[in-house]
Amino acid sequence: DAMVIQNPRYQVTQFGKPVTLSCSQTLNHNVMYWYQQKSSQAPKLLFHYYDKDFNNEADTPDNFQSRRPNTSFCFLDIRSPGLGDAAMYLCATSRDLGIREQYFGPGTRLTVT
């Protein structure tokens, strides 16, 4: 089945230690998104890639970066995680920017100790 895969499902990192979360998709979609979801809150868009074009949301901290080496993979890098960055990180895809339906991965729960 075509899908959005996130690895790992659970990640523990230390305060200030860089961490990378991974997302891959078999849908061959042009757009990949990263959301942050804190407990009991709505998912919040961090940034998205349309093909190789990176689009950062205005309020996304500089601590968060992303890479998309090819169509299938997208990475979320947190350069110096703080305790406030503990959250569920969701990856999503859509076929195109004009196609508004998004397909989500299972998420990676990040714990910062």
Place this chain on the structure above:
Amino acid sequence: AQSVSQHNHHVILSEAASLELGCNYSYGGTVNLFWYVQYPGQHLQLLLKYFSGDPLVKGIKGFEAEFIKSKFSFNLRKPSVQWSDTAEYFCAVNKDSSYKLIFGSGTRLLVRP
């Protein structure tokens, strides 16, 4: 501020009870509306969507939603819930021509057998 509101954060029902989850948004103009569901341990899945046309939308698993433009609402309904409907439900809004999905904070539904 523009937002999506889900007023019920937690709902507990017995099997066969009827369900209605509220969703209100504060955006003017043309919007596209979604309900996503997240079963325990699983990824966000699309339940139903409204882009245009008949304001009563039928989704998967017996769910439906009604778009009432005058009330800025898109409430989710199901006539008779099952234990397997236990999940978290998210309303989301996309302003036409925008790539962004704005999510509500979610409603956790517990259906007792």
